[in-house]
Amino acid sequence: MEVNPMNETPVLEIRNLEKYFTRKGGFLDSLFGSSKEPIRAVDDVSLALDQNEVQGIIGESGCGKSTLLKTVIGLTDPTGGDIFYKGKPLSEFSKRDWKEFRKNVQIIFQNPFESLDPKFTVRESLIEPLKIHDIEYSEERIHDALDRVQLNPPQKxxxxxxxxxxxxxxxxxxxxxxxxxxxxxxxxxxxxSMLDVSTQAAILRLLSDLTEELGLSMLYISHDLSTVSDICDLIHVMYLGRVVETAPTNQILGQPRHPYSQALIDAIPIPDPFSDRPRTALDGSPPSPEELEAGCRFKDRCPERMPRCDTAPKKVETDPDQFTACHLHYEESDSRPNTEAALQGGNTQ
Amino acid sequence: MTEPLLEFRDVTIQYQTNRGPVTAVSGASFSIEPGEFSGLVGESGSGKSTLVKSVIGGLDSNGEVTAGKILYKGEEIQDYTEEELNEKIRWKEISYIPQSSMNSLDPLQRVSEQAVEIASVHSDLSKSEALERFKELFEIVGLSPDRIDDYPHQFSGGMQQRAITALALFLDPALIIADEPTTALDVIMQDQIFKYLDRVKANTDTSMLLITHDISVVFESCEQIAVLHGGQVCESGSVEDIYRNPTHPYSILLQRAFPDIRYPDRKLEIIEGHPPEQLGEVTECSFVERCPWAVDACYENAPPLENVSESEQNHQSACFRNDETHALKGELTELAGLTDGGEPNE
Amino acid sequence: MSLEVGGIRSLKDRFLIRDVLSGLRRLMDDRPAKLAMGYLSVMLVLAVIGPHIAPYPYDKILFSEAGQILRAQPPSLAHPLGTTSTGQDVLSRMIYGVRPTMITGLLGGLIIVTLGGMVGITAGYLGGQTDNVLMRITDFIYSIPLIPFAIVLVGVFGIDFFVTIFIIGGILWRGSARVLRSKVLQIKQRPYILMTKASGASTPYIILKHIVPNVGSMVILFFAMGIGYAIIAQAGLAFVGVSNPFIPSWGVMIRNAYRSGLVADAWWWSLPPGLLISTTVLSAIMLGRRFEVLSGQTDDAMLEMG
Structure with missing residues (x-):
């Protein structure tokens, strides 16, 4: 991860986070005592989000990015690793810490059609979080919030x-x-992702401006690399529960090092009839997270597959600030440590 | 010029509601030539789904083509009954790939059984001929032919979409209408589907009408495009012409609203507001409320589709200021990679 | 501005009241709903003033001028619905019967929806062990046959009008509990619930403010259906004799007609209570159904009950 120049504690930090879902075996399984492998929805993910930084997590549906988000916000408990808010692990939170955390970490969901209670007016929806946190509020504060998201005039x-x-x-x-x-x-x-393209840009710009103005940090999750360039400083590409590559946005778009990042970028349609973009070389779809083999998770679809891919790749710094977990980018004899692990001071894999 | 395969001529479609008639499509004209891939682009509320339903049947019971004609191979089909559509049009002539492919295969039947059933109702193919043909199509859409006997749930989302595509191609229709075939899919899966649609294009002489909100996939995969806004066709023509020389303000802005991965620093255009719901007759340009260059005339009448220039065949735009938009466009911020009416990039 | 910030809200800003009002407004625009509402309003009025406007007391035995008991007289001007085999005015008995019927319906419906709502919503939202226990209890209630069970209980508690209603309510809540639970299971996954949870709201708060209002139209549907089912169940119990025979409900009337052996001959006696039971039940269920449809949340609720 990026070394923080100011040496400040990151606002939000995730270390080796794991969320495994244990599957209940069927009746026969329990009879014969065979236990099933857990589903590894989030597997050893680490990141550190600094103040006023926006990071993106990109991946296809089913890669675990939504589970990651729900774990980070404490809607489900992680099965391994830890989450730190301003240096304090969630696992050691007191009741008051939780209340503080719940106020200071807010979530915006994908589906605008279901993220507001259909029975609540806009005013009631806005007042609710203030009431929950016993915050004194005035009409002005509500107007101001609507103003900030450019719903003008608020009375309307x-x-x-x-x-x-x-x-x-x-x-x-x-x-x-x-x-x-x-x-x-x-x-x-x-x-x-569920908005029309004419509105997408407006919402993205709004989020980008707000993080700027209010000094917010943001973790932005998407399946679409083409819309994140405006808003994210750093991008993590996620595949089947693991982060395969992390790099500053322009670097990942310009010179992806992981074959999967490359494939993701190559598959994005280009709004230009004269571009001769070749169609994707990838076939099939990601394997189900229930039947993962050892080694690199992308190996079965990877055009660059080698025998070494049967062992899990370590994440190395392929370019300045760019970390890639792929055997293509280091020799087997490479003694470089697993960069990420070294930086986190933990051990992985 | 040959006769178009499918032609919309001044089609107006209205829904009767308890607030009065709502015009979903008004005076829409465009056509699809044989063997051509054509894209119909519009955001939600543009009337694109209504337009599709008017061809393949399935307009809600309160909806009706109230004016204009829909011609298929020269024959008016807008008033066809269900029986006529089944007998003369569906599967054999026009087949349909719906948006939610997951729900359009019968979960209790093998995919091959569904193909055989379609064959027995709509064609004279014997069962073995039908299966043989279905296997060939599976190959074309990139599925293994020995999987035709699978049940739908044994396929992933992308594979189901391909199985549907194979079914749609089954009776060698002259036209396939694909309604947002990849909207629910991830980019890689989407690209795979289009890879196989490219193959369909190369190996058959089927035409396709691609309904989508995504101008990028139309630019990449189609030859012709029609841009729909608020029930009106704003602009139509070849993708090259519309890419190089968009003339209707909506197409100009829409093109600039789409991110291009080659130019990550592009400042994307925002189109404020949303398409209006037209109660009653339409008497103005449907884009007028969102248009940065609207003038009084735009409120008084709906602009007709007119040829943009003599050099560009079939390129039509419905704007009173067709001649000026080129200059007006200059007010917008310059976009990296979009040269103004000039030569293609690269 | 209708809302003083931080201060007192005016009544119409309470979303529950707003919801009910808008629901009522929509019902008023709907012909079937209006019909059902009109019918039920008449019944409610009769339930209150019935005994005062009935031409005769329900238990008064009528005599002809010749001094004979007017046994099973067919309808006439003096007795539009004729008389019973014991010489009572059928019309008067019908009018008296409205009150016990409406009480049965409203009270029974209330018990059904309260128990069903509490069990279903708690089980659905809390999930886990709570859900398991509550649903097994529900399953157990499902295994109880209403009428034999009622006969046994009446044997224990004695024949009492209200005991019958409590027995009915205590059993028939099972259907609404099941359906509400599955509805809550869906709703609790919606982003707005997750968002509220993530911002630290307590469980009771989320249930009261978000879950209950969003299953509200279904609760009202089950209340309406509960009214109907309670009336039917009560009539059934009355018919087999498990109800206080001295309270002249319509079910008791049918039973009396049946026991007199005149069901077929004295149709003016046996038919009207049956018809009224049907129309009342139908109106209640239709009103609930229309309310649910009109409040725009038709999931085609599995109309499972009883």
Whole structure:
């Protein structure tokens, strides 16, 4: 991970996070005592989010990015590793710490059509988090929040129900709801993927401006690399529960080192009839997370597959600030330590 | 010029609601030539789904083509009954790939059984001929032919989409209508589907109407494009012409709203607002409320589709300021990689 | 501004009241709902004032001018629905019967939906062991046959009008518990619930503020259906004799007609209570159904009950 120049504690840090789902075997299994391998939805993920930094987590559906998010916000408990908020691990949180955390870390969901209670007016949706956190509020604060998400004039929207708002407007209300308690961190789960393209850019720019203005940090989750360039400083590419590559946005778009990042970028359609982009060389779809073999998770679809891929690759610094977990980028004899592990001071794999 | 395969001529479609008639499509005209891949682009609320339903049947019971004609091989089909559509059009002539492929295969039947059933209802193919043909198609769409006897749940989402595509191709239709075939899929899966649609294009003489909100896939995969906004066709023509010389303000802005991975630093254009819901007759340009260059005339009438220039065949745009938009475009921020009306990049 | 910040909200800003009001408004625009509502309103009025407007007391034995008991007289101007075999005015008995029927329906429906709602929502939202225990209890209640069970209980507690209603309510909540649980299972996965949870709201808060309002239309549907089912169940119990025979409910009337052996001959006596039971039940269920449809959340609720 990036070495923090100021040597400050990151706002949010994830170390070797694991979320395994144990599967209940069927009746016969329990009879014969065979136990099933757990589903490794999130497997050894580490990242550190600094103040006012925006990081993206990119991956296809089923790669574990949403599970990661739910774990980070404490909606499910991790099965391994830990999450640190301002240096303190969630596992050691007191009740008061949790309350603080719940106020300071807010989440925005993908589906604007379901992220507001259909029975709540905009005003009620905005007041709710303030009430939960016993924050004194004034009409002005509510207006101000709507103002910030460019719902003008606020009076026009305050008494509307979600069904009286367009998709983009709903997503703006969700954002207003998240920022009204003045959090430090926003977790955004594909906030634009269900919106029309004409609105997408507007919401992205709004999020980008807000993080700037309010000094927020953000973890932005998406399956779409083409929309994140505007907003993310750093990108993690995730495949089947693991982060395969981490790099600053422009670097990952310009010179992806992991074959999977390369494939993701190559598959993005280009709005230009004259471009001769070849279609993707990848076949098939990711294997089900239930039947993972040892070694690199991408090996079965990888055009560069080698015998070495049967062992798990370590993550090495392939370029400045760019970390790639792929055997292509180091020799077997390479004695470089697993960079990430070294930086985290932990051991992986 | 040959006769178009499918032609919409001034089609208006209205839904009767308790608030009065809602015009979902108004005066839409465009056509698809034999062997051509054509894209119909619009955001939600543009009327694109309504337009598709008017061809293959399935308009809601309160919806009706109230004016204009839909011509298939020269024959008016807008008033066809269910029986007529089944007998003359569906599967044999026009087949349909729905958006949610997951729900359109019968979960209790093997995929091959569904193919045989379609064959027995709509063609004279014997069972073995049908299976033989189905295997060939599985090969084309990139599925292993020995999987035709699988049940739908044994396929992943992308594979189901391909199985549907194979079914759609089954009776060698002249036209396939694909309604957002890849919207629910990840980029790699989407690209795989289009890889096989490219193959369909190369190996058959089937035409395709691709309905999508994504102008990028149309630019990459189609020859012709029609841009729909608020039930009106704003602009239509070859993808090259519309890429190089978009003339309707909506197409100009829409093109600039799409991210291009080659230019990550591009500042994307935002189109404020959303398509209007048209109650009653349409008497203005449907883009007027969102258009940065609207003038009084735009509120008074709906602009007709007119040829943009003599050099560009079939390139039509429906804007009163067709002649000026080229200059107006200059007000927008310059976009890396988009040269103004000039030569293609690279 | 209708809302004083931090201060007192005006009544119409309470979303529950807002919901009910908008639901009622929509019902008023709907013909079948209006019909059902009109019918039920008449019944409610009759339940209150019935005994005052009935031409005769329900238990008054009528005599002809010649001094004979008017046994099983067919309808006439003086007795539009004729008389019973013991010389009572059928119309008057019908009107008196509205009150016990409405009480049975409303109280029974209330018990059904309260028990069912509490069990279903708690089980659905809390999940885990709580869910397991509550659902096994529900399954157990499902295995109880209503009528034999009621006969046994009445044997224990004695024949009492209200005991019958409690028995009915205590059994028939099972259907609404099951359906509400599955609905809550869906709702609790919705982003707005997750978001509220993630911002630190307590479980009771989420249940009261988000879950209950969002299953509200279904709760009302089950209340309406509960009214119907309670009335039917009560009539059934009355018919087999497990109900206080001195309270002139419609079920008791049918039973009396049947026991007199005149069901077929004295149709004016046996038919009207049956018809009224059907129309009342139908109106209640239709009203609930329309409310659910009109409040726009038709998941085609599995109308499982009883």
């Amino acid at each position: 929207y305050l008494d509307r129900l979600p069904k009286q708002l367009s998709g983009g407007e709903k997503q703006r209300v969700s954002i207003a709801r998240a920022i009204i308690v003045e959090p430090d961190v926003i977790l955004a789960d594909e906030p634009v």
